[in-house]
Amino acid sequence: MYFAHHMKKLIAFFFLFSLSVAFGQNQKIYANTTDTLNIIADNFIGYDQFAFYYYIKDDVLHKTKGKESLQYKNPSLGKITKVDIQNPLKIVVFYENFNVAILLDNQLNEIQKVNFSENTIPITVSAIGIASQNRLWVYNILDQQIGLFDYIKNDYKTISTSFPESLKYYQTDFNTFYWIDNKNNWYSCDIFGKIKTRGKTPDFDVIEIINESQYIYSKNNALFFEDLEKKQKHEIEISKKTFKNFYYKDQILSIFTSEGIINYKITTP
Template identity: 60%
Template sequence: MSKTVRKIFFLFFIACSFSAVFAQNQKISGTSLSHFNLDVDTFLGYDSFGYSYQIKNNVFTKTKGNEAFEYKSISLGNITKVDLQNPLKIVLYYDDFNTVLLLDNQLNKITEINFSQNAIPIVVDAIGMSTQNQLWVYNALNQQIGLFDYLKNEYKTVSTPLTETIKYYQTDFNTFYWIDKKNNWFSCDIFGKTTSLGKVSDFDRIEIINAHQYIFSKDNLLYFKDITDTNSTTISEIEILQKTFDNFCYKDQILSIFTTKEITNYKIVTP
């Protein structure tokens, strides 16, 4: 190889390396909308009506201005999962008793389902609201995703058995998303169609926006990633004021940062 060719190759390598570093360090600035103190254990997020949801001392609460509702169950142990997709049918799951409760918009109990008493044995490892009076359920006994009709008390499996442990999952009405322990990202629709969505970045916490975008935290920094970007290395850092935080949630371009005793809401416009 001639000196000229080697020089061109070296310059090309430097340019590519510089482009990759630049792509990984793009910034998204958030506009602070509100900031207030909140004495809770876990902040869960907002619904489309502006109510906030939180847990303190295992009591589930819903607040907006001077309005406040609460629900607690002494007999079922700790709340391990909350699904707020439908504010008229809120899902509370209690892992200790393999039981789910559905609450109305004033946090009155609509129904209680003990999966241990189901005709088809179910041990719930993941759960969320789906369509047509159904719940998404990942059954640890057969390692398959299914749909449970809570009015008919009927369960049907829709996926093949998963081959890796679920590290994180998230649901919407039509889709069950999950990330396995190797950071591979998948989706399953209500008809059982399973799609591989690629590999996600290593994360401490993550929230899926849609089938190609997600926000994640790592070492107390927040990032946005779009897997449809032609440059697969592009990760945009989200600039916030907090140096440390306990959790975050994102809904309708509002990013809520929860620290030990306060919440800050940012307006975030993702690329």
């Protein structure tokens, strides 16, 4: 009798538990609009820690805040492939077609030009980002490896084992190179070349990695926050239904649309 009663209690507990897990999947994160910026841009890059925001229009990089506005253009190098603004005193502008990275200071003056084709070890770069200690993250498609390029010493060092290029998406910070392959497997590589499997992401149109277990992604103009460690997924409720891409930093979600940028304050679980 005691056992049956105990089992009933257990079953009731598991029923409630599974309900709460299912409920946890569907809890929405509500976003409150803080401000909007009317800009016409091809690509919105994001904000730096001094509240300047960056965007690209006709392959010109713009940096603006209030009435302050700066521009950088280098038409001879064609299309801007990537801009890294993590260190606003060393902005990286990458021109993949020419295999060239330009480093800019906070006034968007050119500090240095790195032509990877002129390197003693041949490097063809398909992914780039700023790393710690005067180095750049580089994915070299010639040997399919991640390396670190010291732009002061002009010294290149391969750090990872080889893996076939199927970088559906990549993102870097000073100490980590993250990428997601075509099968939606998510990996990370640290500055010592240690590769870890992070898990599998859902199919996405746009994604942004927040940390080692969390990301925000959009699919068919719906936005989601997911935590792989906690096994939680929440839809983010925003007023704008169509958008080009988004940028997330410090609880501010910036939605980039054809009219400009809408900033929302969100609280992630």
